[in-house]
Amino acid sequence: MxxxxxxxxxxxxxxxxxxxxxxxxxxxxxxxxxxxxxxxxxxxxxxxxxxxxxxxxxxxxxxxxxxxxxxxxxxxxxxxxxxxxxxxxxxxxxxxxxxxxxxxxxxxxxxxxxxxxxxxxxxxxxxxxxxxxxxxxxxxxxxxxxxxxxxxxxxxxxxxxxxxxxxxxxxxxxxxxxxxxxxxxxxxxxxxxxLFIPGAAAADPNLKINWNLFQQTLTIIRKTRSNDSVHKSIIAISWFWALGAAYLTQLPNLASETLKGSPQVVSVMLAIFIIGVAAGSLFCGRLSKGHIEPGIVPIGALGLSLFGIDLYFAVTPATTTNLLTISAFMENSENLRVLLDLGMIGFFSGLFIVPLYAMVQQRTPANCRAQTIAALNVQNALYMVVSALSGMVFLGLLELSIEQFFLTLGVLNLLICALIFRKVPEFIERFVARFVKKVASD
CATH class of the missing domain: 1.20.1250.20 (MFS general substrate transporter like domains)
Incomplete structure (x- = not known):
């Protein structure tokens, strides 16, 4: 499109x-x-x-x-x-x-x-x-x-x-x-x-609702495993939300404690990250040209890791004790590199997440599509809780700096995505067919 x-x-x-x-x-x-x-x-x-x-x-x-x-x-x-x-x-x-x-x-x-x-x-x-x-x-x-x-x-x-x-x-x-x-x-x-949303017919009007919610949650999650590409897409989406939650949670502390930025600097960093996600999401729509293209996901995964790892090298702890205004913060070229990394992490997040959601929607039977999304939401929440606990462990017990924590996330993203792509070769196969071969032929 x-x-x-x-x-x-x-x-x-x-x-x-x-x-x-x-x-x-x-x-x-x-x-x-x-x-x-x-x-x-x-x-x-x-x-x-x-x-x-x-x-x-x-x-x-x-x-x-x-x-x-x-x-x-x-x-x-x-x-x-x-x-x-x-x-x-x-x-x-x-x-x-x-x-x-x-x-x-x-x-x-x-x-x-x-x-x-x-x-x-x-x-x-x-x-x-x-x-x-x-x-x-x-x-x-x-x-x-x-x-x-x-x-x-x-x-x-x-x-x-x-x-x-x-x-x-x-x-x-x-x-x-x-x-x-x-x-x-x-x-x-x-x-x-x-009030203006058009009607959307029931997918399975004869469905008997199971009010044993814990049992039904496990049943739905097990059902998603019957389709390997949907199952692995759900894992990748949940991992993305865990990764995103980690970045958004730690950004204020990175800005105020490590870089000595004022609250306005925190807002700027948050804005650049989220604007990056919005831009990446829109660019994904353009890059795919209307097709649901799994080959875009590896591009997003690679960009997430590269700029996440670079963020570690870009962060230079401030020596001042006073909080920096936006203009003073931007006078340091290393801080501009931090902002660029955050924007690009957001941008590649958009490339990563949009095709995955579309794949889940397209490849799930209509009569259980909402239940599959519900299972996805449960796993998203679980991964976000694990993300918060991981932050406590790495930053608290192991006493890593925030930039070291971001480096860890970048490396973990490479490993987890490599495992997903190995289990579902379609991601890499489509990436090679759609982008690598096209570039080579050009």
Whole structure:
């Protein structure tokens, strides 16, 4: 799909309302979550039910927990019922949750806000399977890669906008009122957008839902192993989210503690990383020319490792004790190299992830596509938890520096992707046929 036709999907009713709905949902998730974390970080100790650090880590865990608990139910419901109706009901749940949360945001009842953060995670867990399962029903096969590219671009831009938006709102006078009004407003806007999503017929209306969620989760995960390319694509996607979570978690500490950057520098580094992902996602759509091309995945994997490893060599710990402004930070050429590495890590992330999602959608039977995405979401959450624990081990127990941790991730990425490509030779075979032979013939 050409770049212009890829962006043309944003002018189609069968795609634009869905795109806006998922964008506003991801934005509001991050606006609420990050506002809560910032409020907790700067709250007086007597207002918090727990130690600030413990509260922040608990909040992160409570947002991920629903993906373990509810994904199997969400996948079954999505396969059994009409999908646009499910999306609208999930959006209504978001409005109710945010309306209740708004009062507790103003009163700064941090314990109840944790419960409501769990509910936001729950509605995200139910939205995840329908989000990716509905795309193949509304797009033609030659539009799948472009649609997924736009969705990934939109998701990461929404994460960035929600994160930065939370920082801006918290700095305002009457910050709690601003946050309370904003989260309700964007939940309503998301619901209004969902009203225009065309219907998407139930994939398996006769499906009998298994409410033993733990058993069903294991059953779905086992079923994904019957198709080796889908199974390995799911592993690769989950590894990507673990890798991305590690980078996003450690970036603030790298910027502030190692490079002595101000909070504005942290925002710039985060923005460059996420803009890189968005650009890579869109470029993937152009590079594939409308075809689902597994050969792009090795390019993404190699770029991820090369620039991740280079980041280790680019980082030069600052000697100053004062936090650097953006202009002072950029006066150091090594810091510009750090920013380039972060942008390119993001760029190759887009090339890596978009074809994998499209492959899972295309190669999974329609009657269990949402359940497969649900299994993927469970594994994503599991890998992200392991990523957090790995950060604690490498940075805490083993006392590696953050740049050494990034070097480790770059090397691990090479090893894990090499193993995946060995198990599914199609990735390398398509890379050679699509790119190596073409370059050689030219």
């Amino acid at each position: 050409r770049q212009q036709s890829q962006l043309a999907l944003l002018g189609k009713r069968r795609f634009l309302p869905f795109f806006l709905t998922q964008f506003l949902g991801a934005f509001n998730d991050n606006l609420y979550k990050n506002s809560l974390l910032l409020m907790a970080a700067f709250a007086a100790a007597e207002n918090l039910p727990l130690n600030s650090d413990l509260y922040i880590n608990l909040a992160a865990g409570l947002f991920i927990l629903p993906f373990f608990l509810f994904s199997s139910a969400a996948g079954q419901i999505c396969d059994k019922y009409e999908k646009s109706m499910i999306i609208r009901r999930v959006k209504l749940l978001e409005i109710v949750t945010m309306a209740v949360a708004s009062g507790f945001i103003i009163s700064q009842n941090y314990l109840i806000l944790l419960v409501l953060l769990f509910l936001m995670g729950a509605q995200s867990a139910f939205f995840g399977p329908v989000k990716y399962a509905i795309i193949p029903q509304h797009l033609n096969e030659n539009e799948l890669i472009g649609g997924n590219a736009l969705v990934e671009m939109g998701t990461f831009v929404a994460i960035l906008a929600g994160t930065l938006g939370a920082g801006i709102l918290i700095e305002q006078t009457d910050a709690t009122v601003w946050v309370a009004v904003s989260v309700v407003l964007f939940a309503v806007l998301g619901y209004l957008a969902s």
